[in-house]
Amino acid sequence: MYVSLLKAKLHRACVTDANVAYEGSFGIDIELMEAVGLHPYEKVLVANLNGGARFETYAIPEPFGSRYMVANGAAAHLVSPGDRVIIMAFCQVEESVARDGKHRPRILRLNEHNEPITNLSRTPTTEEIASMLEG
Numbered sequence: 001m002y003v004s005l006l007k008a009k010l011h012r013a014c015v016t017d018a019n020v021a022y023e024g025s026f027g028i029d030i031e032l033m034e035a036v037g038l039h040p041y042e043k044v045l046v047a048n049l050n051g052g053a054r055f056e057t058y059a060i061p062e063p064f065g066s067r068y069m070v071a072n073g074a075a076a077h078l079v080s081p082g083d084r085v086i087i088m089a090f091c092q093v094e095e096s097v098a099r100d101g102k103h104r105p106r107i108l109r110l111n112e113h114n115e116p117i118t119n120l121s122r123t124p125t126t127e128e129i130a131s132m133l134e135g
Contacts, residue, residue, distance in 0.1 A: 003098045006105040007091035008036035012049065013110050015083045017070040024073030028087065029114065030061035036106040038089055046075065047086045053078035059087075067114035084112075 010032055017027075026046055028038065038044070040061050047054045057075050062068035069087075071079045079085060097103050108116045 001095045002092040003095050004090045005093055005098055005103055006088060006107075008038050008089040009105060009107040010036060010087040011107060011109040012084045013069045013087055014112050014114055015071060015079045015081050015085060016068050016114070017081055018076035018079055019070060019072050020074075020076040022072035022076075024057060024075065025060045026057050026075060026087065027060050027062040027068055027070035027072060029064065029066050029068055031064045032067075032108065032110075032114065032116075033059060033061060035116065036089075036108055038087075042089055045088045045090070046071075046079075047088070048079050048083050049085060050080075050083040051078070059089075069114060 010028070013028075013032075026044060030040075033040070038059050041058050043056060044059050045054065045056050055075050055078050057073075060072075062070060069085070093103050111117045
């Protein structure tokens with residue numbers, strides 16, 4: 001049996017643009033995509049911390065180091081520039097891997113300029129978990 005686990009997360013990313021005229025997708029700085037192991041065109045779940053909307057789309061790379069986070073197509077109706085979002089991708093792993101605790105998601109917490117402030121690609125401490133929940 002397989003279970004779905006969090007693979008990658010960009011926590012509190014700041015939307016830099018929203019473009020309804022584009023076909024669809026969510027543009028993410030390729031440097032940040034690589035940091036958490038997201039692939040171009042990989043399915044992502046985006047949760048808007050400002051308005052509460054959640055939507056699925058796919059990631060497309062924005063220029064390296066640009067810190068762009070761009071909602072395109074229909075998703076542009078669900079976020080506005082300046083909104084903070086959580087971008088997540090999931091993977092399927094064997095239940096035994098999930099049970100033994102060997103799987104670890106790659107997580108970056110970002111500031112309002114989409115600069116990494118916390119890298120949680122390892123097991124977070126109790127203090128780090130509390131900080132993420134507060135913030």
